[in-house]
Amino acid sequence: MRLVLSWLREFVDVSAPAEEIAEKVGLRGFEVASIEKLDDGDAVIDFEITANRPDCLSVLGLAREVATVYDKPITLPSSDPRAKIALKPVTIGSSDRVKVTIDDAELCPRYAAAVADVKIGPAPAWMTARLHAAGVRPISTIVDITNYVNVEIGQPMHAFDLAKLAGPEIRVRRAKPGETIRTLDGIDRKLEADMLVIADRDRAQAIAGVMGGAASEVSASTKLVVYESAYFKPASVRRTSKRLGLKTEASSRFERGADIGAQVVALQRAIALMEQIGAGTAIGPVIDCYPQPRSPKTLHLRRDRLTRLLGVSVPDAEVVRILTRLGLRVTSTPDGWDAVAPTFRVDLLREVDLIEEVGRHYGFDRLEATFPVVTTAAPPPDPRILRDRLVRRVLTAAGLSEAVTFGFIEAKAAEPFATAGHASIAVANPLSAKFDTLRPSLLPGLVDAVAHNRRHGRSDVRLFEIGTRFAADGETRGVAVAWTGNGSGDHWSGGSREVDFFDVKGVVEQLCGVLRVPVDFQPASESYLMPGQTASLVVAGGPARGEPAGLVGQLQPAIADARGLPSKDRVYVGELNLDVLSRARVAASDATRPLPRHPSVVRDLSIVVPDTLPAAIIRGTIQSAARVLAAPLVSISFFDRYQGKGVPSGSVSVSVRLTFQADDRTLTDAEVQQSFDTILAALVRDHGAVQR
Amino acid sequence: MTLPDQSAVAAHLAAFESELAQAKSARDAQSVRDRYLGRKNSVVASWMQLIASAPADQKKNIGRYANELKQAVEARWAQHQESAKFLDVPAGAVDVTLPGRVPLLGHRHPLTVVRDELEEIFTRMGFTVVEGPEAEDEWHCFDALNMPAEHPARDMQDTLYLATPLKGESGESGRPDDLRTLLRTHTSSMQIRYMQAHEPPIRIVAPGRVYRRDNLDLTHSPAFSQIEALVVGEGISLADLKGTLLAFARQMFSPKARVRFRPSFFPYTEPSAEIDLSCWQCDGAGCAMCKKTGWIEMGGCGMVHPAVFEAVGYDPERYTGFAWGIGIERVAILRYQVEDIRLFYENDLRFLEQFPY
Incomplete structure (x- = not known):
């Protein structure tokens, strides 16, 4: 304004x-x-x-x-002849020049009008200068007067050329099916049945509260006008304005709520201005259709409530002064005040609205700064917050940096990751095609972040993100990692190598270990990951046993390529469902285990087995053989895997380190040897293993 | 003995260098030096002794050559001593100046760094940190927050709606038809969810991502993060709100920070205000960061509107409360002097690596 x-x-x-x-x-x-x-x-x-x-x-x-x-008095517009802001004294009645009928009093509770004999021409310089300054383009005497009144007292007005109205009559009604109107801006608009129009006998002449029609527009030859000064229901004007994509000075006032007490005053002011600048005179009485006059609302303000909400005691005189200056009629009551909320203050609906008025003008700067009294201990935070912090700590410690990408992405980035049964959700009203789909996975965003870094000369990129994924069956929290370039740190001593499956798997194993989630890795196939380089994670025990928890693998080069990554880049990724991992955490005892009091014995076992035999099977065979052993087996670790000279093709040499240890005694060589032989025998029997 | 001359100087210097080069230890080198420069029985000492017995016209020359040799050998010795520090090392010694194998260490995202700090400060003040869903229903996002169906904030222009609704978390709302139809435009929806599930007193902060129908440019983003606070109890006042924000600002920005409230309008608070903090760079004197105003706009706040309490079934006569929301990007932009909000979402490692572990 x-x-x-x-x-x-x-x-x-x-x-x-x-x-x-x-x-x-x-x-x-x-x-x-x-x-x-x-x-x-x-x-x-x-x-x-x-x-x-x-x-x-x-x-x-x-x-x-x-x-x-x-704290100064305000000069209100008045019909006193000496008034600075003059109102024309008028009588209310019906006019023999035009008949006004409200068909829909819900959308138009009040419609006032006045007929005037006018001379069209340019308005005087003082008026046009003011309008200019206020940001309104001067047009002609009559139109300028309506705009002047609108800026001055906030009542939008319109003027129809009476000669162009059929009837002559004004009917406030809803649009008829298929009805159209050419508005003042020269555009033909289709009206809908719930839009309110101002019509003559035959057709719509204005869209109520939004814009007048071209057919009855005031022109240089206009002799008689009808001034309109009405109140339209805010929601209706808003809906119509939005539906038509037509926002005007008038619509933006009506949709927030005009003053239902100002319609006649606005006409009085317009007539006074018209006479003052010699642009015309009113003919006959002012018409005021106001079937159900509203009375202003009286609100009660309790002194005690005021003090409690603001946290400061405002002197009584100050309360009365503020509310009175704002235009409220205030009377004292034993516990506070009654205040009549004027019709122009559409925002004053309940006590708290008065408290805001008092606080605002008393000055928020005069409030003390106190700290709310703590009466109870704070409950623990959302467990997801602590979990996510832990995940973040593990992953940053593993050398990955945290990324934040958008929750929505472009459809074609999402498409490869929207797997069967998890179609991605589209945004109904996206502003840009780049953000038109909710991410079904964190990977597309992360892959784009890797591509961004590769484009900017980074060859080694390690990123992770913790965030929300969306699918029809709800949103889930996930964590994803992406790794390309060096697998180890780059060092002058050499020995750097490219990242592979086991780098990402290792990070995931570490994370599951810290979260105390037992998981199995199983060969898997997933359309966005390379066959033979993909594993799915399944919870291996505990409360969520058997639930799928995520995937690890190499990104399909075609997808990497489509997102702008150099084609020779290998990108390894992993994504875990944190909601599942939360459910799958195994409660651990806080008690520590005593350190072993007897020494352990380590034996290395090298066997040649078919190269398709998974390590997990070998481990399983060893574990089940170990159940009956004299010497307890406490650890199995794979420390070498060799194919080549000396190993038949189709076979692989696997080296396993076995650690034996008993709680209650020092193991004898014989016990260990016997156990070792039992394990070897099981491997020979089950897998045709040959000891090397 | 022949008298020293220029060629004798050069020959001795060459011999000195070669003997020094062959020295196998610091002790060897020292004895080489002493043979040339020692007070007794050294080359230079013997030359000096010659002066006394030399013919008068030769005395001056001998002195000059002796001095010349002495200086040259001393200079070479000093050089040797300097490099010996590095050369005279135990067998198998490493070059400690070569770079070490630095373990890989990732970096937290700057928005996380800020969020963690906010959470820590509020936890110290007795707040509980909670989270909520990003896909919301209209009731939690709008209706319950005193924004009825016709409210302008519900415009399709501001809110992103979903083409097909999402299922809510099971049992969370207790309604079988719990369907999420939009992306939350503010974290205020979490106020409602928390109040529905808990009784006062309440003291929470709810950080999270929010979404607006906005274009991505230098200063705007269609997705960003907020942190929302809600305190509800008996007798909570606007002065308490001011005091809490002041305590926060003094821990987060500057011990001298001041809080200013500018009255404003939000449907879910009354009274409502914009939060201004005194600029912590110039302490209110006016600088580039605060655009010469001395104040930094931080977010919106106010006393919880009674209609919001009514929506969640609290008695607004008994309970009062305050709430505020501030943008986490906003804090990060100011703190890290980031000129382009897009840097937060590009995830360029050259940017991310500037932030702590």
Whole structure:
């Protein structure tokens, strides 16, 4: 709202400079967008008006705020002949020139109108200068008067050329099926059945509260006009304006709520201005269709409640002063005050709204700063927060840096990752195709982040992300990792190698270990991962045994390529469902285990087995053989795997380190040898293993 | 003995260098040096002795050559001593100046660094950190927050809706038709979920991602993160809100921080205010960071609107409360002096590696 300073001063006698007014009113809740100095010494302060204060989309509304800030009286428009802001005294009645009927009083509770004999021409310089300063383009006497009244008191008005109305009559009704109108901007618009129109006998002549029609537009040859000054239901204007994609000065006022008490006053002001500039005279009485007049609401404000909510005791006199200056009628009651909320304050609906008014003008800067009393201990945080912090610590310690990508991505980035039964969810109203699909997986975003880094000259990229994935059966929290380039650190001593499956698997194993989730890795196939380089994770025990927990593998080069990664790059990825991992955590005892009191014995076993035999099977065979052993087997570790000279093709030499240890005695060589032989025999029997 | 001359100087210097080069230890080298420079029985000493017995016209020359040799050998010795520090090392010694094998260490994302710090500060103040869903239903995101169906904030222009709804978490709302139809536009929806599940007193912060129908540019992003606070109890006041924010600002930004409330409007709070903090770089004097105003806009706050309490079944006569929300990117942008919000989502390692582990 562009407030012209000289216009404001007609309402409030305030001599302070624009900067001071702007700052003070700014601290009462009206953000200042700019201050503009005009050539003639005048100034314009552009205030941003919050949605709850449509009354301040006018000079009068802001004048009330200024009057309260400076504690000065306000000069209201008056029909007193000496009044500075003059209203024409009028009589209310029906006109023999035009008949007004409201068909839909729900959408239009009040419609006032006045007929006038007019002379069309340019408005005087003082008026056009003010309109200019307020940001309104001057057009002609009659149109300028309606705009002037709108800026001044906040009541949008319209003028119809009476000669162009069929009837002549005005009917406020809903649009008929298939009805169209050419609006003032020259565009033909299709109307819908719930849109309110102002019609003559035959057809719509204006879209109520939004824009007038071209057919009855005031032109240079207009002799008689009908001024419209109405109140339209905010929700209806909003809906119509949005549906038509047509936002006007009028619609933005009506949709936030006009003053239902201002319709006749606006006409009186328009007629006074018309006479003042010699642009015409009113004919006959003012028509005021107001079938169910609304009475202003009385709100009760308790002193005690005011103090409790603000945390400061505002003196009674100050409460009364503030509310009265703002235009409320205040009377004292034993425990506080009754205040009549004027019709222009559509935001004052309950006690707390009055408390805000008092607090705002008393000054939030006068509040003390206290700390709320703690009466109970804080409950523990959401377990997801602690879990995610732990996951983050493990992954950063493993050398991966944290990424944050968007929850929505482009459809074609999501498509390869939207697997069967998990179709990705589209955004109904995306602003850009780049963000039109909710991510079904964290991987597409992470792969794009890897590609970004590769494009910027980074050959080694290790990233992870913790975030939300979306699918029709709900949102889940996941963690994903992506790794390309070096598998080990780069060092002058050489020995660096490219990342492979086991780097990413190792990180995932570490993470599951820290979270105390037992998992099995099983060969798997997934369309976005390379066959033969893919494993699925399955919870191996505990409360969520058997649930799938995620995937690890090499990204399909075609997908990497489609996202702009160099084609020779190998990208290894993994993604885990953190919700599943949370459920799968095995409760561990806090008690420590005593350290072993007897030495352990280590034996290495090298066997040649078919190269398709999974290590997990060998381990299983050893474990089941170990159940009956004399010497307890406490650890099995694979420390070498060799194919080549000396090993038949199709076979592999596997070396396993076996550690034996008993709690209660020192093992004898014979016991260990016997156990070792039993294990070997099981491997020979089950897998045709040959000891090397 | 022949008298020293220029060629004798050069010959002795060459011999010295070769003997020094062959020295196998510091002790060897020292004895080589002493043979040339020692007070007794050294080459230089013997030359000096010659002066006394030399013919008068030769005395001056001998002195000059002796000095020349002495200086040259001393210079060479000094050089040798300097490099010996590095050369005279035990067998198998390593070059300790070569780079070590630095274990790989990743970095937290800057938005996490800020979020962790916010969570820590509020935890110290007795707040509990909670999280909620990003896909929401209209009731939790709008209706319960005093934004009825016709409210402008529910415009398709601001809110991203889903083409097909998502199922809510099982049992969370107790409704079989728990369907999420939009992406939450603010973390305030978490206020509602928490109040539905708990009784006052409440003191929570809820960090998380939020979504708006906005374009991605230098200063805007269609997805960003917020942290929301909610305190509900008997007798919670606007002054308490101010005090809590002040305590937060002093821990997070500057021990001298001040809080200013500018009245504003949010449907779910009344009174509502914008939070300004005194600029911690210039302490309010005006600088580039605060655009010469002395104040930094931090977010919105206010006293919980009674209609919100009514929506979750709390008695607004008995309970009062406050809430606020601030943008985590906003804090990160100011703290790290980041000029382009997109840097947070590009995940360029050259950027990420500037932040702590």
